[in-house]
Amino acid sequence: MNVIETKKLTKYYGKSRGIENVDLTVEQGEIFGFIGPNGAGKSTTIRTLLGLIHPTSGSATIFGKDIKEFGPEIREEVGYLPSEVFYYDNMRAIDLLRYSASFYKKPKKDIEKRINELAKLLDLDLKKKIDDLSYGNKKKVGIIQGLLHEPKLIILDEPTGGLDPLMQQKFFQLLRDENKRGATILFSSHILGEVQKMCDRVAIIKDGTIIKTEKISDLLENNTKRFKVETVKEIDEKVFSSINGVSDTVRVGREINFLFRGHLDDVTKKIAELDLLNLEVTEPDLEEIFLHYYK
Amino acid sequence: MNIYLQELRNYRRSTIIWIVSLCLIVFLFMSIYTSFALDVSSAKHLLEAYPPTVLAALNLKIEIFFTIYGFFAYLMTFAWLTAAIQAMNLGVSVLSKEVAGKTADFLLTKPITRVRMLSEKLAAVFTLIVITNIFFLATSLLSAVAVSKGDLHIKLFFLIAVTMFFVQVFFLALGFMLGAIIPKVKTVVAVTLPVVFTFFILSAFGGILKIDYINYLTPFKYFDPLYIYQHSAYEPKYLLVLLGVVAACVGTSYASYMKKDIEAAS
Numbered sequence: 001m002n003v004i005e006t007k008k009l010t011k012y013y014g015k016s017r018g019i020e021n022v023d024l025t026v027e028q029g030e031i032f033g034f035i036g037p038n039g040a041g042k043s044t045t046i047r048t049l050l051g052l053i054h055p056t057s058g059s060a061t062i063f064g065k066d067i068k069e070f071g072p073e074i075r076e077e078v079g080y081l082p083s084e085v086f087y088y089d090n091m092r093a094i095d096l097l098r099y100s101a102s103f104y105k106k107p108k109k110d111i112e113k114r115i116n117e118l119a120k121l122l123d124l125d126l127k128k129k130i131d132d133l134s135y136g137n138k139k140k141v142g143i144i145q146g147l148l149h150e151p152k153l154i155i156l157d158e159p160t161g162g163l164d165p166l167m168q169q170k171f172f173q174l175l176r177d178e179n180k181r182g183a184t185i186l187f188s189s190h191i192l193g194e195v196q197k198m199c200d201r202v203a204i205i206k207d208g209t210i211i212k213t214e215k216i217s218d219l220l221e222n223n224t225k226r227f228k229v230e231t232v233k234e235i236d237e238k239v240f241s242s243i244n245g246v247s248d249t250v251r252v253g254r255e256i257n258f259l260f261r262g263h264l265d266d267v268t269k270k271i272a273e274l275d276l277l278n279l280e281v282t283e284p285d286l287e288e289i290f291l292h293y294y295k
Numbered sequence: 296m297n298i299y300l301q302e303l304r305n306y307r308r309s310t311i312i313w314i315v316s317l318c319l320i321v322f323l324f325m326s327i328y329t330s331f332a333l334d335v336s337s338a339k340h341l342l343e344a345y346p347p348t349v350l351a352a353l354n355l356k357i358e359i360f361f362t363i364y365g366f367f368a369y370l371m372t373f374a375w376l377t378a379a380i381q382a383m384n385l386g387v388s389v390l391s392k393e394v395a396g397k398t399a400d401f402l403l404t405k406p407i408t409r410v411r412m413l414s415e416k417l418a419a420v421f422t423l424i425v426i427t428n429i430f431f432l433a434t435s436l437l438s439a440v441a442v443s444k445g446d447l448h449i450k451l452f453f454l455i456a457v458t459m460f461f462v463q464v465f466f467l468a469l470g471f472m473l474g475a476i477i478p479k480v481k482t483v484v485a486v487t488l489p490v491v492f493t494f495f496i497l498s499a500f501g502g503i504l505k506i507d508y509i510n511y512l513t514p515f516k517y518f519d520p521l522y523i524y525q526h527s528a529y530e531p532k533y534l535l536v537l538l539g540v541v542a543a544c545v546g547t548s549y550a551s552y553m554k555k556d557i558e559a560a561s
Contacts (some may be wrong), residue, residue, distance in 0.1 A: 005499070013556070025440060043559050047559065050397075050403075050404050051403070052403055052556070052557040053556040053557060053558075054402065054554065071408065072406045072407055072408050073406070074406075075404060075405060075406040075407075076406035078404070080400075080404045082400055082559075084397075085401075086396060086397035086398050086401070087394065087398060087401060088305075088398060089396070099297065099301060100401070100405070102297040103405040103406055103407060104296065104405075104406065105406075105482065145401075192432075254368070
């Protein structure tokens, strides 16, 4: 079953583009990455799914229910953590969380227990006023707030800002546990490393349009290799850049660097003709592939 | 119910301050009535020397000013003004603070409809207005009974005192609409004060210029103490206008907020 399915989802703010014809399918139980630079349309997509903004055209369903018709019903089972959290400053963390809990149908006792568990895990003092919490601690309130009702779908919009590396790890572990419990996760980020670490599949969004949806493993495989060729004599980089599938060619002295996607033979044949000093073939990281899409 | 209760809690402190201020004003003002009533003739003489325009601008009805009703009605002009500010502050801020404080995301990603959110918030601020008026009525009535010599026409006095409630409802609805329509209200009083004072000044001009239709434009003119004194009732046409304005404002608030896009914080 698809937990999220959007069809040609489009949002214009007046004349300026938010997103255009976004087709997104997130399957039950997966951790789905949503990557793109700031302003690409990640937040717009997410906010549309949550009913915060209204789509200009197209449609979307969550749990098979239309987002426009069944908003409250859908949100009963959705946990949301935005990049920056804002709460009522004069409330204590625990009051805020209880207020948050009061919106859900789940038994009070269960939620209360979970709040305390999560607070302990994240090392958060619940008695403090929101106003007195540091940025990172506010974020922890946000995490608890998003997870306290054990949602079936967790939507994270650039969630890691403000968390120190240790807390980030705890947070990721928490998400993995939630995922094992059966929660589907939509994870939006512009930090590729974390998406690479967490996600099964990933959609890349650029200028409001999804340009590719792939399995992380495929994206990393896909026969894309990074080549570093060092030759005895300086050679023209056109030897490689003329090959179909080569990109990002950079020559520094006698060293030529490029990305290659295609039949490896095409490159190795060329290399065989050269007087080599050194040769390195590595897996490009997601960042490199990503940059490639953004050319 | 949770948003309703939360809002009551949020405004508890400020409402108490408003109530205490309003009650204090009415209490102090009514307590000077006894000494004022003692020396009516010279005061009457003095006031009669005023040009009628000044009296009109002050909303002062010389015919009844020296009765406790007229005296109280005169005080009501200031109670209206104060109460209008309180009501409009509530109306504007109850919606706009979620945007200004960037908490709209928190609230609207909860499993609720916007209609429920709006209704609970509106009900909460309305409740606060009702509570304010209960205290105000009680204080007014008690002070009036204390200073009158046992001949207080309770119904008439009550009618005059309740006008504050209607004025507040007007400004509450207007504020609620502005809170829903204006994309981002940075300071509530920056919206409230100009609007309330515009209506107030308009009412003063209406009195001076004797242009009847201006009376329809401002709620400060809907409740003429002389009319209430003479008829022991409100003028139906103004009540209808008030009702119409309130309905229109609330309707517009809902319609506008339902369509509103909640922009990302930051």
